[in-house]
Amino acid sequence: MNDAPRLDRQVCFALYSASRAATAVYRPVLEDLGLTYPQYLVMLVLWESEPTGVKELGAELGLDSGTLSPLLKRLEGMGLVERRRSGEDERRVAVHLTPAGRALSSKASAIPQRLAEAAGLSDVELEQLRGTLERLTAALHSSR
Structure with missing residues (x-):
C-alpha cells in the first residue's frame, strides 16, 4: 500500500x-x-x-x-x-x-485586495502564482 x-x-x-x-x-x-x-x-x-x-x-x-x-x-x-x-x-x-x-x-474595487491580504502573499508572489496557474490551465486545455 x-x-x-x-x-x-x-x-x-x-x-x-x-x-x-x-x-x-x-x-x-x-x-x-x-x-x-x-x-x-x-x-x-x-x-x-x-x-x-x-x-x-x-x-x-x-x-x-x-x-x-x-x-x-x-x-x-x-x-x-x-x-x-x-x-x-x-x-x-x-x-x-x-x-x-x-x-x-x-x-467591488476592494475585493482583490481582500483576497491578497487573506492570502498572506506578497504582490510578487501572487503575480507568480497567477502566472503559474494560467500556464497550468493552458497546458491542461491543450492536452485534451
Whole structure:
C-alpha cells in the first residue's frame, strides 16, 4: 500500500482546496454586493469590456450556455445587466451593464485586495502564482 497515491501529494486537491478557501474569503464581501462568485466573474468581464456577446462571455469564463444563461437571467432580474439582440444579426445577443451594474464596480474595487491580504502573499508572489496557474490551465486545455 506504500505506492498508493496520497491525497496530500495531489496537485488537483491542492488546487481544489485553494479554490474553495478563496471562494470562502470572497463570500461575505460578495454577499454585501448581492452577488454569488460566478455572478461576480460575469460582472468582472463586463466591467472590463462591455457590451460583450453572450458567446464571447461564455468563452472568456469557460462556461457553456446552460450555465451562463441562468447567471445572466438572474443578473438581469437584479437590474445589473440587460441582454440585447444585435440589430445587424438577430442571432447575436450582447450583454450590457445597466447604470446599477456600472455603479457596483466601485463597490467591488476592494475585493482583490481582500483576497491578497487573506492570502498572506506578497504582490510578487501572487503575480507568480497567477502566472503559474494560467500556464497550468493552458497546458491542461491543450492536452485534451
